[in-house]
Amino acid sequence: MPRASPVSADAPEAPGNEADDRRRLVNALAGQLGSRREASWIVDHAGPEQAQALADRRSAGEPLQYVLGRWPFRSLDLKVDPRVLVPRPETEQVVEVALRELACSDHQRRAAAVADGLEANAGPIGVDLGTGSGAIALSVAVEGGRRCPGLAVWATDVSDDALAVARENREGLAGIDAGAAARVRVARGSWFDALPGEILGRVDLVVSNPPYVAESEFPGLDPSVRAWEPRVALVAANGAGGVGGLAAIEAIIEGAIPWLSRSGAMVVEIAPTQAEASMAAARRAGFGQVGVERDLSGRLRALVARRSP
Numbered sequence: 142m143p144r145a146s147p148v149s150a151d152a153p154e155a156p157g158n159e160a161d162d163r164r165r166l167v168n169a170l171a172g173q174l175g176s177r178r179e180a181s182w183i184v185d186h187a188g189p190e191q192a193q194a195l196a197d198r199r200s201a202g203e204p205l206q207y208v209l210g211r212w213p214f215r216s217l218d219l220k221v222d223p224r225v226l227v228p229r230p231e232t233e234q235v236v237e238v239a240l241r242e243l244a245c246s247d248h249q250r251r252a253a254a255v256a257d258g259l260e261a262n263a264g265p266i267g268v269d270l271g272t273g274s275g276a277i278a279l280s281v282a283v284e285g286g287r288r289c290p291g292l293a294v295w296a297t298d299v300s301d302d303a304l305a306v307a308r309e310n311r312e313g314l315a316g317i318d319a320g321a322a323a324r325v326r327v328a329r330g331s332w333f334d335a336l337p338g339e340i341l342g343r344v345d346l347v348v349s350n351p352p353y354v355a356e357s358e359f360p361g362l363d364p365s366v367r368a369w370e371p372r373v374a375l376v377a378a379n380g381a382g383g384v385g386g387l388a389a390i391e392a393i394i395e396g397a398i399p400w401l402s403r404s405g406a407m408v409v410e411i412a413p414t415q416a417e418a419s420m421a422a423a424r425r426a427g428f429g430q431v432g433v434e435r436d437l438s439g440r441l442r443a444l445v446a447r448r449s450p
Contacts, residue, residue, distance in 0.1 A: 162189065170196045179205055186211075202365050214276045216283055220309050224302040225274040226374050232350050234436045235410045236280045238443045239348040242406040243267060243285050264291020266340055268400070270332050270349040270393055272296035273374060275307030275325070277348055279314055282324040294325045297335035300373070304329055333396045344400045349393055350410040352377040355385025384418040394422045394446070401448050409444045416441040 166189055170180035173196055183199065184192045186209050199208045206212040206227045212219055214228040215236060221227060243265060267285065269278035278296035286292045296311075298304050307327055315322035328335040336344075354375045359367065366375070380387025390409055397407045407428070411419050416433045423431045428446035436442035 166192060173200055182209065202368060204365050204369055207369060214274075215280045217276065217279055217310070217314070219274050219276055219279075220306060220313065221274055222306065223369050224300075224371065225306045226350075226370055228274060228276045231436045231438075231442055232276065232410060233280075234434075235348070235350060235408060235443045236277055236284075238434045238445060239267075239277070239281060239346060239408040240285055242408055242445065242447070243281070243346045244288060264293055265289050265345040266343055267292065267294045267346040267348065268336065268344050269294065269296045270347065271351050271374070271389075272298045272307050272327070273303050273350070275310040275327075277350060278307070278325050279310060279321070281346070281348065283314070283318060283321040286321050286324050292324055295328060295336060295340070296325055297328045297330055297332070299329065299331045299335075300371075301329065303371075303374070332392055333400055336400065341400055343402055345402055345405050347393070347397050347401065347405070347407040348409070351389035351393060353386045353390055353410070353412050353415060355379065357385060380418060380422070382418060384415060386412060387415055387418055387422075390415065390419055390444070391422050394419070394426050394428075394444075397446075398427055398448065404447075404449055406445065406447045409446075410442060411444050413441040416444070419444045 163184060167177065167180045167184050170183060170192060171177040174180050179199065180196070182205070183195045187195050195208050199205055204227055206221050207223055210220065210222065212221050212228055215233050219228060267281050269281065272278050275296055278294050282292065282294045285294075296307055298307065304327055311322050311325050311327065330336070352373065352375055354362065354377065356376060356378070359372070359376050377386045377390070378388040379385050380391050390411060393409055394407070401407065409419070411433070420431045420433060423444065423446040429449050430447040432445050433441045434443040434445055
């Protein structure tokens with residue numbers, strides 16, 4: 142076996158292949174970020190030329206989702222930036238609950254449509270209030286549209302900035318699933334005020350991830366959340382009974398029934414501490430069946446209220 146030739150300490154380092162270069166860069170950024178996984182994501186997303194700049198942004202506290210500019214949500218790849226909230230797993234589970242309610246209401250919806258003098262084959266209508274990035278509305282359009290022919294989804298928000306992001310994500314979806322993107326209609330306004338009068342009493346599903354952090358809780362949030370995510374999408378005033386952060390949830394509950402069909406359902410993301418107060422508000426509003434679903438961590442997370450018992 143031949144002996145290796147000695148290498149002088151002053152000799153230049155032999156060039157490595159791309160895999161070696163990537164490994165060295167990831168190792169360097171992992172030391173800076175304290176996370177090899179995040180370093181790998183940044184390098185794979187941006188390439189070697191821009192990776193250091195993105196790592197510096199992340200080191201300064203900017204959420205990784207904003208640094209990358211995109212983030213997965215269920216089957217979607219969403220554009221995200223500081224104009225909208227970071228998509229979270231808890232909200233993915235809220236969508237799961239909402240899709241189940243949409244599917245469960247289908248046969249009831251057809252019967253109610255006939256009773257109301259509408260065509261039985263008219264497609265269902267879903268509404269995502271406070272859509273932000275469009276994560277919920279677009280997910281319902283993609284996944285709900287596969288089993289609900291004629292589905293239409295309204296995505297509303299009071300923020301022009303948020304609606305701009307939602308429209309960009311709808312355009313991105315159009316390049317992958319044109320049919321699903323066409324199901325989504327974007328409208329500006331506060332909660333139900335954004336909806337057209339012709340769907341009054343015809344909505345099968347209302348779903349929302351509204352602001353529900355109490356003012357008193359905001360200082361205790363992660364610093365990156367406080368510094369970067371839109372406060373208006375996070376924090377809500379106290380509810381009528383003094384429950385922290387419940388005002389937006391109550392507004393949705395109180396406004397929902399006139400818009401819902403006879404078999405319609407409402408699914409709203411809440412904080413676990415708001416479960417009892419949310420259910421009580423739904424009962425006061427006249428919902429016939431009320432409950433709360435847990436998220437994947439076992440925490441009470443999604444208020445579910447149906448018009449019919």
